[in-house]
Amino acid sequence: MRNKRFALHGLFVVTTMLITSWTTNLQAQNSNNPKEVTATYFLQNANIVASPGQSSFGSVLVKDGLIAQVGANIQAPYDAQVIDMDSMYIYAGFIDALSHVGLKKKDKEDRPKVKNPGNPPNAVAGITPEHSVYDDYAPEESSIKKLREQGYGIAHVVPQGRMLPGMGAIFSLGEGNVAELVIQKEASMFSQLKSANRVAPGTTIGVMAKYRDIYRNAAATSEYNSKYNTNPAGMRRAQPEPAIESFVPVVNKQLSVYFIANSALDVSRVIALQEELGFKLVLSDVEQGWPMATKISSGGYPLLLSMDLPDAIKEEKKEEKDDSKMTDEEKKKAAEVKEKAEKKKKKEESKLSVLEKANKKAKMEREVRKKKSIQEYEGQAAMMEKKGIKFAFTGISTKPGDIRKNLKRMIDAGLSEKTALAALTTNAADQLGISKIAGTITKGKLANLVITDKPYFEEKSTIRYVFVDGQMSEMKKDEKKGKVAKGAGAALAGEWNYSIEIPGQTQSGTIKITADGDDLLVEVDSADEAGDYEDGTSVAFTDNKLTFDMSVDNDGFQMELSWDIDIEGDTMKGMVKAGQFGSFPMEGSKIPK
Amino acid sequence: MKYINIIIGLILAVTMSAQETGSVLIKNGTVITITDGVKENTDVLIQNGKIKQIGDNLSAGSGVTTIDAKGQFVMPGIVDAHSHIGISVVNEATNPVTAEVFTGDCVNPYDIGIYRAIAGGTTVSHAMHGSANAIGGQCETLKHRFGVIDPEDMKMKDAPRTIKFALGENPMRVHGEGRDITPRTRMGMEQVFRKAFADALVYKKDWDDYNSGKLHELPEYSLRIETLVDIMNGEIIIHCHSYRADELLMLMNVLEDYGVSKICFQHVNEGFKVAPELAAFGAGASVFSDWWAYKFEVYYSTAYNAAILTKNGVVTSINSDDAGLIRHLYHEAAKTQKYGGLTDNEALRLITINPAKQLGIDKRVGSIEVGKDGDIAIFSHHPLSIYAVNQKTIIDGIVRFDIATQPNDMRIDINPEESISSFMEDMEGHEDKCMQDVFTELFLGETHSHSHQH
Incomplete structure (x- = not known):
């Protein structure tokens, strides 16, 4: 009952506040977005993927935040802004089934000063089930925009913390204030096997106990309360602490427990707790669920798969020239080089000791097993699909920028596009109990839409528009790329080493610059996370001065970096401004090819 | 080819149902039964995981694997009463009393230490909580069914509940020295136990009164104190980390006052001084063969400890407490023949039926008897010989280790982001774990590196 009341309340808030939110948003319009002149949009001539596996050609009418009409033969009303989709693809807005989006990064915890580590205050122990994420959600957080740009319109947000951080809520990822954006307030109880920081519970076994x-x-309290409610004579009022009281809806199965279980062992541990205690469990952010597939399936547990994947092994590209274009002499030379290299290799191998040879072989065998292990992670979703286990996706531990890349890897490993889309939309809506208002492109549902120029899962398809609650954001196609004079970019193109002098440390890494005609693309990684490139935005190159901005996500902590670099031949020198932390000198040099 | 074996093995393991059992016939071995002498040229038939027959010229049904053990020695799987392999957490060191925690919650069946243990013939181990607290956590008895995927399948279901207690320097250092609370001395140690049991009596009375309507408000539920009540009800066997004779006598006095009798002392390096008292109390003793002087409270000991305890009628075992020693407990047992002159049977009892008794599982394992679990180790030579090499280990009638056929890389769970650098990188698991997960930095201010701290 409790859930339903909140759901209805949330809906009421959303629908009545939408109109007011338009006007406020018109005034407080984000300067990146074009000004909205109408709340009514007519998206015509589109491939409409109304639900996974169902697509048709037609138009969608968005009015007052809802989908007003869908079909082939509908007409644009006089007040609608007509956007010709030119055969683009429209999908229902994605739903993140579990997320920390919109939460401020917690300050680095100091070592707790607790008198008795064996019995710390609940807040230090990480036990705050009475807390609601509603009080934490900050609509101005840049993480929301980032997720929205990936096509997401709704997220089930849970608070950050340790073992029992509190209750989750379902939010629209649009713009507005918290009261306008909430869809369901106390939607879930969030749990993790995460121990406290050097106080009890200090380990996983402590957490489980x-x-x-x-x-x-809570169960005893619940029983006592119902006895008391029947006949309080001769009984004292129960006075449980807030944490116990707020856990009573979990005992009574009114609140589902979204329990993080990344590894196979954690899945098994969480299921063991569920079997013993009997709460409504949603296995969440599962990365390695396949060893426990039988248990998951026979227990009928709702399942949220992680979209995070282990790093793929980079395949070394063999640079072999196309010999059809070589002259005979070149061919001969190439063959000689090849023969020489092979001879050298053989000679080196013959010098190896028995131990070195065995070592080499063992290393190779380990590589094979590692590769196979990565394939298992990539194939998890496909395997669950094959076994008929329904799942939705969660992005709680996935960088928004990795989502499409990782979905692609899962699809390459056998996951069907239909199921992938369902896991992003309908299955997530079902799990969260919001399929009446979201998950498909259906008349009457929230106008949450993702519009791509090519089918979403196709390589090189880009998201062009995202609608959330009928609010349109247009993605600037070239935001990442800077214009440069013809030919100027070619000199810059390549990989550069850089180092930034920050007092007490030096941060280094690689800057990759790609010139594509007049466009310039800048990507930066750091030595700590080599190969994990962040894109530069607002790239410009004039008078040998390269400038670009970059947004770094450090465990949910957003930092904006502005780079200002003078280029001289193969060296660079300049400053990096890091928000309020100040500017730091940097230098670098081009890596010879 | 080897990988194909592993993959097939994994598929088998995945499709195996829980508590999967097998049938196998071991022919013509020298069978060391432990409880019924040594039988030359004898067959042992295991059917559906249990020992069905011991005798001559036995035949198995079709499809049952036959192992030729001619010239080899067939003994019951070795039982280790003190180990920390196969679990991901050892110490919940945040409080002097943590009876509520349970190592069984953190079983890790992928621990390669389990495979190494069965390679040494050890088929059962007692996965203990560490010794940071006076009353530590409850422990799990594991059957080394290496290859199973689900932690539940590694547990020896129906084994009695056990709990770790600890005396002396470890809890005194962690809580007394580290946090300036009781116990800081051995006097304080005693009071921790007395207070715990006294609290349990009050708790039990409160709930009894509430349930009978005498108490009009809801008492607080405490899994910790519930567990202490269970100890007092005789439902849990205490396994107590201990060294000195005085502290052994102290704990026996406390237990006597609260009517608790099920206890096995662990390490118990000064046990030889109070062996008659231990025997009279009915306490077990689980010791190292010849390991002491690694800290002040263990300076006084002897390699004759196991023999003296045995001769005084104490149920004695030799344990590993170590991922390395667990691979050759038969060597450890053999040392009692040099130091104390125990017979073959007395020596082998230290690593089979006696630890099984201490864990309350002697009706199922610890000897080769009809009706017991089909847990067997087959050695090339007599297991007390220095030349003995384990050939096969069978658990519940399934060959889980075979020296002839198994590949080098037996890992089950491969970290997809592991860095592959050299041969030797997989050497973790050799460090002592008795004080693992203790936040020394919290209690002592700075991180201390420590090795053996039993």
Whole structure:
């Protein structure tokens, strides 16, 4: 009952506040977006993927935040802004089934000063089930925009923390204030096997014991309360602490428990707790669920798969020239070089000791197993699909920028596009109990839409528009790329080493610059996370001065970096401005090819 | 080819149902039964995981694997009463009493240490909580069914519940020295136990009163104190980390006052001084063969400890407490023949039926008897010989280790982001784990590197 009341309340808030939110948003328009002149949009001539596996050609009418009409033969009303989709693809807005989006990064925790580490205050122990994420959600957080740009319109947000951080809520990822954006307030209880920082519960076994303790206290309280409610004569009023009281809806199965279980062992541990205690479990952010597939399936547990994947092994590109274009002499030379290299290799191998040879072989065998292991992670979603286990996706531990890349890897490993789309839309809506208002392109549902120029899962398809609650954001196609004079970019193109002098440390890494005609693309990685490139935005190159901006996500902590670099031949020198932290000198040089 | 084996093995393991058992016939071995002498040229038939028959010229049904053990020695799987392999967490060191935690919650069946243990013939181990707290956590008895994927399948279901206690320097250092609370001395140690049991009595009375309507408000539920009540009800066997004779006598006095009798002392390096008292109390003793002087409270000991305890009628075992020693407990047992002159049977009992008794599982394992679990180790030579090499280890009638056919890389769970650098990188698991997960930096201010701290 409790859930339903909140759901209806949330809907009411959304629908009545939408109109007011238009006007406020018109005034407080984000300067990146074109000004909205109408709340009514007519998206004509589009490939409409109304639900996974169902597509048709036609138009969509968006009015007052809802999908007003969908079909082939509908007409644009007089007040609608007509946008010709030119055969682009429209999908229902994605739903993140579990997320920390919109939450401020928690300050680095100091070592807690606790008198008795064996019995710390609940807040230090990470036990705050009475807390609601509603109080944390910050609509101005840049993480929301980032997720929205990936096509997401709704997220089930849960608070950050340790073992029991609190209750989750479902939010629209649009713009507005928290009261306008909330769809369901106390939607879930969030749990993790994450221990406290050097106080009890200090380990996973401590967390599991504490979980039983809290659950059974709540169960006893619940039983006592119902006895009291029947006949309080001769009974004192129960006075449980807030944490126990707020856990009672979990005991009574009114709140589902979204429990993080990344590894196979954690899945098994969380299921063991569920079997013992009996709460409504949603296995969440599962990265390695396949060893426990039978258990997951027979227990009928709702499943949220992680979109995070282990790093792929970079295949070394063999640079072999196309010999059809070579002259005979070149061919001969190439063959000689090849023969020489092979001879050298053989000679080196013959010098190896027995131990070195065995070592080499063992290393190769380990590589094979590692590769196979990566394939298993990539194939998890496909395997669940094959076994008929329904799942939705969560992005709680995935960088928004990795989502499409990782989905592609899962599809390459056998996941069908239909199921992938369902996991982003309909399955997530079902799991969250919001399929009446979201998940498909259906008349009457929220106008949450993703519009791509090519089918979403196709390589090189780009998201062009995202609608959330009928609010349109147009993605600037070339935002990442800077214009340069013809030919100027060619000198810059290539890989550069850089180092930034920050007091007490030196940050280094690689800058990759690609020139594509007049366009310039800048990507930067750091030595700590080599190969994990961030894109530069607002790239410009004039008078040998390269400038670009970059947004770095450090465990949810956003930092804006502005680079200002003078280029002289193969060296660079300049400053990097890091928000309020100040500017730091940097230098670099081009890596010879 | 080897990988194909592993893959097939993994598929088998995945499709195996829980508590999967097998049938196998071991022919013509020298069978060391432990409880019924040594039988030359004898067959042992295991059917559906249990020992069905011991005798001559036995025949198995069709499809049952036959192992020719001619010239080899067939003994019951070795039981280790003190180990920390196969679990991801050892110490919840945040409080002097943590009876509520349970190592069984963190079983890790992928620990390669389990495979190495069965390579040494050890088929059962007692996965203990560490010794940071006076009353530590409950422990799990594991059957080394290496290859199973689900932690639940590694547990020895129906084994009695056990709990770790610890005396002396470890809890005194962690809590007394580190946090300036009781116990800081051995006097304080005693009071921690007395207070815990006294609290348990009050708790039990509160709940009894509430349930009978005498108490009008809801008492707080505490998994910790519930567990202490269970100890007092005789439902849990205590396994107590201990060294000195005085502290052994102290704990026996406390237990006597609260009517608790099920206890096995661990390490118990000064046990030889109070062996008659231990025997009279009915306490077990699980010791190292010849390991001491690694800290002040263990300076006084002897390699004759196991023999003296045995001769005084104490149920004695030799344990590993170590991922390395667990691979050759038969060597450890053999040392009692040099130091103390134990017979072959007395020596082998230290690593089979006696630890099984201490864990309350002697009706199922620890000897080769009809009706017991089909847990067998087959050695090339007599297991007390220095030339003995384990050939095969069978658990519940399934060959889990075979020296002839198994590949080098037996890991189950491969980290997809592991860095592959050299041969030797997989050497973790050799460090001592008795004080693992103790936040020394919290209690002592700075991180201390420490090695053996039993």
